[in-house]
Amino acid sequence: xxxxxxxxxxxxxxxxxxxxxxxxxxxxxxxxxxxxxxxxxxxxxxxxxxxxxxxxxxxxxxxxxxxxxxxxxxxxxxxxxxxxxxxxxxxxxxxxxxxxxxxxxxxxxxxxxxxxxxxxxxxxxxxxxxxxxxxxxxxxxxxxxxxxxxxxxxxxxxxxxxxxxxxxxxxxxxxxxxxxxxxxxxxxxxxxxxxxxxxxxxxxxxxxxxxxxxxxxxxxxxxxxxxxxxxxxxxxxxxxxxxxxxxxxxxxxxxxxxxxxxxxxxxxxxxxxxxxxxxxxxxxxxxxxxxxxxxxxxxxxxxxxxxxxxxxxxxxxxxxxxxxxxxxxxxxxxxxxxxxxxxxxxxxxxxxxxxxxxxxxxxxxxxxxxxxxxxxxxxxxxxxxxxxxxxxxxxxxxxxxxxxxxxxxxxxxxxxxxxxxxxxxxxxxxxxxxxxxxxxxxxxxxxxxxxxxxxxxxxxxxxxxxxxxxxxxxxxxxxxxxxxxxxxxxxxxxxxxxxxxxxxxxxxxxxxxxxxxxxxxxxxxxxxxxxxxxxxxxxxxxxxxxxxxxxxxxxxxxxxxxxxxxxxxxxxxxxxxxxxxxxxxxxxxxxxxxxxxxxxxxxxxxxxxxxxxxxxxxxxxxxxxxxxxxxxxxxxxxxxxxxxxxxxxxxxxxxxxxxxxxxxxxxxxxxxxxxxxxxxxxxxxxxxxxxxxxxxxxxxxxxxxxxxxxxxxxxxxxxxxxxxxxxxxxxxxxxxxxxxxxxxxxxxxxxxxxxxxxxxxxxxx
Amino acid sequence: xxxxxxxxxxxxxxxxxxxxxxxxxxxxxxxxxxxxxxxxxxxxxxxxxxxxxxxxxxxxxxxxxxxxxxxxxxxxxxxxxxxxxxxxxxxxxxxxxxxxxxxxxxxxxxxxxxxxxxxxxxxxxxxxxxxxxxxxxxxxxxxxxxxxxxxxxxxxxxxxxxxxxxxxxxxxxxxxxxxxxxxxxxxxxxxxxxxxxxxxxxxxxxxxxxxxxxxxxxxxxxxxxxxxxxxxx
Numbered sequence: 001x002x003x004x005x006x007x008x009x010x011x012x013x014x015x016x017x018x019x020x021x022x023x024x025x026x027x028x029x030x031x032x033x034x035x036x037x038x039x040x041x042x043x044x045x046x047x048x049x050x051x052x053x054x055x056x057x058x059x060x061x062x063x064x065x066x067x068x069x070x071x072x073x074x075x076x077x078x079x080x081x082x083x084x085x086x087x088x089x090x091x092x093x094x095x096x097x098x099x100x101x102x103x104x105x106x107x108x109x110x111x112x113x114x115x116x117x118x119x120x121x122x123x124x125x126x127x128x129x130x131x132x133x134x135x136x137x138x139x140x141x142x143x144x145x146x147x148x149x150x151x152x153x154x155x156x157x158x159x160x161x162x163x164x165x166x167x168x169x170x171x172x173x174x175x176x177x178x179x180x181x182x183x184x185x186x187x188x189x190x191x192x193x194x195x196x197x198x199x200x201x202x203x204x205x206x207x208x209x210x211x212x213x214x215x216x217x218x219x220x221x222x223x224x225x226x227x228x229x230x231x232x233x234x235x236x237x238x239x240x241x242x243x244x245x246x247x248x249x250x251x252x253x254x255x256x257x258x259x260x261x262x263x264x265x266x267x268x269x270x271x272x273x274x275x276x277x278x279x280x281x282x283x284x285x286x287x288x289x290x291x292x293x294x295x296x297x298x299x300x301x302x303x304x305x306x307x308x309x310x311x312x313x314x315x316x317x318x319x320x321x322x323x324x325x326x327x328x329x330x331x332x333x334x335x336x337x338x339x340x341x342x343x344x345x346x347x348x349x350x351x352x353x354x355x356x357x358x359x360x361x362x363x364x365x366x367x368x369x370x371x372x373x374x375x376x377x378x379x380x381x382x383x384x385x386x387x388x389x390x391x392x393x394x395x396x397x398x399x400x401x402x403x404x405x406x407x408x409x410x411x412x413x414x415x416x417x418x419x420x421x422x423x424x425x426x427x428x429x430x431x432x433x434x435x436x437x438x439x440x441x442x443x444x445x446x447x448x449x450x451x452x453x454x455x456x457x458x459x460x461x462x463x464x465x466x467x468x469x470x471x472x473x474x475x476x477x478x479x480x481x482x483x484x485x486x487x488x489x490x491x492x493x494x495x496x497x498x499x500x501x502x503x504x505x506x507x508x509x510x511x512x513x514x515x516x517x518x519x520x521x522x523x524x525x526x527x528x529x530x531x532x533x534x535x536x537x538x539x540x541x542x543x544x545x546x547x548x549x550x551x552x553x554x555x556x557x558x559x560x561x562x563x564x565x566x567x568x569x570x571x572x573x574x575x576x577x578x579x580x581x582x583x584x585x586x587x588x589x590x591x592x593x594x595x596x597x598x599x600x601x602x603x604x605x606x607x608x609x610x611x612x613x614x615x616x617x618x619x620x621x622x623x624x625x626x627x628x629x630x631x632x633x634x635x636x637x638x639x640x641x642x643x644x645x646x647x648x649x650x651x652x653x654x655x656x657x658x659x660x661x662x663x664x665x666x667x668x669x670x671x672x673x674x675x676x677x678x679x680x681x682x683x684x685x686x687x688x689x690x691x692x693x694x695x696x697x698x699x700x701x702x703x704x705x706x707x708x709x710x711x712x713x714x715x716x717x718x719x720x721x722x723x724x725x726x727x728x729x730x731x732x733x734x735x736x737x738x739x740x741x742x743x744x745x746x747x748x749x750x751x752x753x754x755x756x757x758x759x760x761x762x763x764x765x
Numbered sequence: 766x767x768x769x770x771x772x773x774x775x776x777x778x779x780x781x782x783x784x785x786x787x788x789x790x791x792x793x794x795x796x797x798x799x800x801x802x803x804x805x806x807x808x809x810x811x812x813x814x815x816x817x818x819x820x821x822x823x824x825x826x827x828x829x830x831x832x833x834x835x836x837x838x839x840x841x842x843x844x845x846x847x848x849x850x851x852x853x854x855x856x857x858x859x860x861x862x863x864x865x866x867x868x869x870x871x872x873x874x875x876x877x878x879x880x881x882x883x884x885x886x887x888x889x890x891x892x893x894x895x896x897x898x899x900x901x902x903x904x905x906x907x908x909x910x911x912x913x914x915x916x917x918x919x920x921x922x923x924x925x926x927x928x929x930x931x932x933x934x935x936x937x938x939x940x941x942x943x944x945x946x947x948x949x950x951x952x953x954x955x956x957x958x959x960x961x962x963x964x965x966x967x968x969x970x971x972x973x974x975x976x977x978x979x980x981x982x983x984x985x986x987x988x989x990x991x992x993x994x995x996x997x998x
């Protein structure tokens with residue numbers, strides 16, 4: 001074994017350049033695979049892990065403040081309840097720590113019973129001693145708050161942070177308002193408040209979550225007279241988070257598989273070339289009595305010596321580079337990182353990253369060793385050559401003394417290995433399509449952040465004015481259209497866990513809000529509605545279905561679904577209905593004016609005029625400000641993936657060029673002996689690279705324009721009108737990048753060839 | 766007129782303890798229309814000498830002048846141009862490119878940037894002259910050894926070089942094909958031809974036979990090249 005090891009090491013050292021190139025491929029593939037695992041495993045199971053750790057309730061019910069006794073009595077009347085806890089949520093509380101402050105924190109005053117959140121660091125606050133607070137981990141991370149830090153809460157003064165919490169019922173700061181937890185009994189002890197302070201939230205755990213619907217129906221019935229009722233179910237929270245994570249996971253997994261496939265194809269080709277070069281020595285070993293397995297084993301050992309450290313390095317790099325950003329993302333989503341659960345999948349990733357190159361190396365050696373030793377000693381080709389040359393193809397093709405003729409030769413040398421050319425072009429094409437897609441995604445994120453139009457919003461301002469002010473506002477310079485806008489929350493009568501944002505306009509709502517129609521038509525009749533795709537998915541609605549809305553007023557409204565629209569702003573759980581229908585069911589629906597500006601109008605000037613009318617104008621935005629952090633993290637992730645993808649492309653090109661030159665060492669040496677200078681060598685390599693890159697570029701662009709872009713746009717259609725089809729600028733940029741990678745590969749390999757004496761290549765048969 | 770002149774050429778190969786001096790002051794002058802054969806045992810430095818004469822390698826010491834160009838003073842780009850315009854190589858293992866037909870292999874050097882004009886015409890003429898027209902569309906693995914070597918010779922001549930260097934040109938051929946190839950080389954008019962070989966029969970066709978002994982080129986004594994050449998025919 002020691003002898004075999006030293007032989008293998010010596011062989012690797014002799015061809016150190018190719019060894020390094022192979023190692024780079026394995027590092028990249030293993031890194032991509034590990035990155036996909038870390039992100040996929042983190043996001044894929046994050047909610048379940050956090051929900052399990054937090055013992056997340058099956059239902060969270062929010063309502064206008066009620067006495068705890070009355071709420072407890074109603075909950076006790078529900079069937080199948082295992083446990084419940086009551087709490088009071090105080091919103092818009094100013095807090096401050098570490099130089100950061102926020103005026104809209106949510107303070108949850110926690111009573112007895114289960115808490116519904118996990119303490120991931122430190123401990124729970126004392127229920128008897130005032131002065132301790134538990135803060136959400138996302139807030140702690142964003143503000144640099146640690147255990148023992150001081151947090152100033154308006155009205156309560158400085159509190160000591162004793163624990164960090166994670167509650168996956170909602171996303172965390174900065175995606176949502178800061179959330180902190182205080183003990184009700186400690187507060188009562190400090191301020192002398194008697195127990196029985198009103199509560200506005202109940203968390204309910206069921207014995208059997210399968211009976212959730214029945215419990216919700218019952219809860220709706222017994223909560224008659226309770227205002228502001230809103231249910232959030234554990235399943236509902238999971239669906240929302242999983243939808244968003246699914247796209248990212250799918251992208252990463254697909255890309256890592258492509259990287260792995262690329263590396264495998266290249267490594268297999270490299271191993272094949274190496275075995276071809278060693279046919280003589282394999283023949284000698286076979287003639288001396290070495291078994292087929294022995295020959296293949298020796299080749300496998302060499303490959304393992306390269307693959308094991310490279311795969312380890314790649315796995316470590318992939319893990320380290322994504323663990324922290326994925327952790328930040330999970331913290332924002334209030335989900336738990338995989339932690340120790342990653343060890344097994346990563347070990348699997350390592351094993352795969354070693355096994356594939358080893359098998360790729362051993363297989364051609366095994367096949368070659370199956371040939372008769374005499375044939376091997378005679379230098380037989382591993383693959384039989386077929387076909388007839390054409391005198392016209394090259395002989396009359398190029399101009400005398402021009403690099404074009406040599407470039408054509410380069411293309412033909414590459415084309416001679418058809419399967420490898422196809423695999424390389426396919427990989428480069430898919431990678432090109434991925435980079436285009438990522439660029440489109442980055443643009444789409446930018447659009448979402450800044451352009452309300454992406455969300456279908458066509459009004460720029462809102463004003464807190466009654467409908468009677470419409471004429472007055474319309475008369476303002478710069479105002480193109482104005483209408484009363486009503487927005488209320490309702491529940492689905494058949495599935496009370498599904499809350500719906502109901503939006504109504506007196507006339508054509510598309511003048512002000514025109515989320516793209518994905519199915520059916522716009523509403524025309526007073527008993528029709530348009531529903532968001534998220535809602536349609538959740539409730540199984542389609543054009544022609546009945547939408548039954550249960551309002552907090554106790555009334556119910558039944559409407560026919562006319563169409564399904566895309567909407568991001570309301571998680572897709574939105575319904576557009578005629579104002580007349582809404583006001584009939586809920587006359588007290590809150591109202592405001594939606595103001596659409598004339599093209600080129602000065603928004604600030606119109607705002608000032610609305611202010612003068614007492615309208616408290618507010619500008620509409622794209623994705624909320626709090627969403628910017630998520631957008632930034634996603635952008636970082638996309639950028640990282642695009643960079644790795646670009647590196648994979650460069651690697652594939654360099655490896656393909658190197659393989660071609662390694663296999664055609666003799667050919668290139670003859671050309672050089674015949675007077676081919678550096679320019680001719682570059683032309684030869686350029687021809688080879690063009691043969692790979694041109695079909696790849698065409699394939700990549702077509703794949704993005706007609707497959708990937710439209711598919712992902714369709715997936716995102718539930719949230720927003722996003723065009724993920726690459727524009728001409730992006731296509732030109734990516735093609736320029738591909739050309740630059742190709743040029744880089746040509747220069748790199750040409751330099752390597754130039755550094756080798758001509759006569760060295762002439763020794764190769 | 767001397768096409769190539771080598772004076773006091775020294776060359777070592779290998780590194781460290783394995784370093785070995787194989788040329789120790791070799792001198793050679795080959796004139797236009799002259800054919801010189803260099804004999805020597807395996808490893809005596811024949812191929813190394815050929816590489817030095819053909820500007821593929823540089824001597825450690827000494828001077829080589831090829832068609833008026835002092836090779837020691839030229840950069841790699843200029844050396845490549847000298848090879849392109851003034852030297853033709855014929856190798857023992859032919860080194861034809863599998864993906865190209867015989868004709869395409871012949872015209873290949875004429876396609877290189879900087880090659881003299883008229884390459885395609887000369888290629889067609891050479892293919893005709895060497896009796897390869899019928900198999901010019903065949904790829905190398907469809908040709909016999911003799912045909913492959915004739916295509917290789919045509920390729921060496923396509924840019925009309927003054928110097929043709931042949932390294933064991935009959936090494937991979939049977940007696941009959943070997944004789945035909947030597948005949949071809951012998952018939953090249955107006956050029957200087959150097960062949961290196963370890964076979965005295967192959968050397969016999971040359972005007973002059975030199976032996977590489979202890980790093981120096983010495984005339985082979987007692988060999989009358991011309992009768993031997995005639996006998997071979």
